[in-house]
Amino acid sequence: MYDLIILGGGPAGTSAAVYAARKQLKTAIITNEFGGQSTVSETIYNWIGTPEIGGMELGENLKKHTLYYKGPFLDVIEGEKIVEVTKNESKITVKSESGKTFESLALIVATGSGRRKLEAINADVYENKGITYCASCDGPLYADQDVLVIGGGNAAFETSVQLLAYCKSVTLIHRSAEFKADEITVKKILANPKFKAITNAEVIRVDGDKFVSSLTYKNKVSGVENTIQTTGIFVEIGQTPNVEFVKNVVEIDKIGKIVVDPMTQMTSIPGIWAAGDCTNGRYHQNNIAVGDAVKALEDAYIWIHKNK
Numbered sequence: 548m549y550d551l552i553i554l555g556g557g558p559a560g561t562s563a564a565v566y567a568a569r570k571q572l573k574t575a576i577i578t579n580e581f582g583g584q585s586t587v588s589e590t591i592y593n594w595i596g597t598p599e600i601g602g603m604e605l606g607e608n609l610k611k612h613t614l615y616y617k618g619p620f621l622d623v624i625e626g627e628k629i630v631e632v633t634k635n636e637s638k639i640t641v642k643s644e645s646g647k648t649f650e651s652l653a654l655i656v657a658t659g660s661g662r663r664k665l666e667a668i669n670a671d672v673y674e675n676k677g678i679t680y681c682a683s684c685d686g687p688l689y690a691d692q693d694v695l696v697i698g699g700g701n702a703a704f705e706t707s708v709q710l711l712a713y714c715k716s717v718t719l720i721h722r723s724a725e726f727k728a729d730e731i732t733v734k735k736i737l738a739n740p741k742f743k744a745i746t747n748a749e750v751i752r753v754d755g756d757k758f759v760s761s762l763t764y765k766n767k768v769s770g771v772e773n774t775i776q777t778t779g780i781f782v783e784i785g786q787t788p789n790v791e792f793v794k795n796v797v798e799i800d801k802i803g804k805i806v807v808d809p810m811t812q813m814t815s816i817p818g819i820w821a822a823g824d825c826t827n828g829r830y831h832q833n834n835i836a837v838g839d840a841v842k843a844l845e846d847a848y849i850w851i852h853k854n855k
């Protein structure tokens with residue numbers, strides 16, 4: 548039985564693992580893969596200590612740093628998707644999709660979040676047939692084409708920047724009047740003649756044959772529907788926390804995030820902490836995920852020694 552199991556191999560999970568190993572807690576970090584969400588980013592400019600770093604490189608560094616501590620105190624288990632967590636008086640049991648079970652005294656959940664899916668008629672039909680959730684992966688397939696980006700936050704604007712490098716035009720469709728992205732980024736992109744933004748627009752329907760050929764949206768102010776011809780739709784409308792496997796054990800808020808005490812990152816259940824994007828912390832970034840996880844680990848360390 549482990550002192551501590553850490554779930555997730557993004558910035559939060561790997562930080563907790565490095566700190567746990569250095570404190571010589573008998574720990575396992577279990578993740579389906581290493582790196583976390585921003586591995587799809589071309590360049591990250593705010594990873595503190597590194598003015599510019601590719602998303603993939605950041606992810607590889609997180610894995611490298613974790614593996615550096617693999618040894619008597621740290622088991623590194625990659626390729627296992629966790630599907631269930633249960634807790635009784637004396638231990639926590641974690642089960643993976645492949646049927647493996649792992650046991651520990653304490654648990655840190657750092658499984659981050661995944662993409663929120665577009666809710667519109669035919670959005671499921673055309674997923675991967677013109678609708679995509681990863682510009683870095685699929686963007687180049689749409690070179691010289693007229694594409695749409697759905698969303699109004701940093702991820703939507705970042706995606707637009709990537710696509711503007713090789714697409715014929717990029718039209719951003721946003722449901723509100725105001726953008727949520729950083730002002731400096733918005734201003735820069737709005738000045739690009741290949742870029743257009745449509746606000747107050749609710750996506751109604753996607754149409755096509757084998758692949759996407761158009762998208763219809765409704766102007767939320769006038770109620771008028773418009774159809775735009777396009778071959779590619781890039782969806783960047785936010786995240787859904789990866790907490791399915793633990794939702795019956797710890798308190799989850801209205802939008803599906805794990806509720807934590809911001810002083811300690813402890814969940815509603817003593818012995819279980821959560822850190823990073825899967826929590827109800829108000830802000831989510833790589834650096835915040837790291838800080839949250841270190842805080843969780845420090846608290847877990849004290850708790851484990853009291854309860855062992």
Ligand SMILES: Cc1cc2nc3c(=O)[nH]c(=O)nc-3n(C[C@H](O)[C@H](O)[C@H](O)COP(=O)(O)OP(=O)(O)OC[C@H]3O[C@@H](n4cnc5c(N)ncnc54)[C@H](O)[C@@H]3O)c2cc1C
Nearest residue numbers: 555556557558559579583584585629659660823824832833
């Ligand atoms: C496109 C994009 C660009 C971004 N750009 C920036 C930026 O420039 N700067 C910045 O600071 N932040 C950026 N962010 C936000 C940042 O990526 C997140 O805040 C950060 O990754 C959160 O870290 P995390 O460790 O909590 O979760 P994640 O990074 O989501 O990592 C979760 C980990 O858990 C694993 N996992 C998930 N479910 C399971 C399961 N059931 N079983 C086992 N393992 C599981 C995943 O494989 C992954 O390893 C960006 C996000 C996106 C999507």
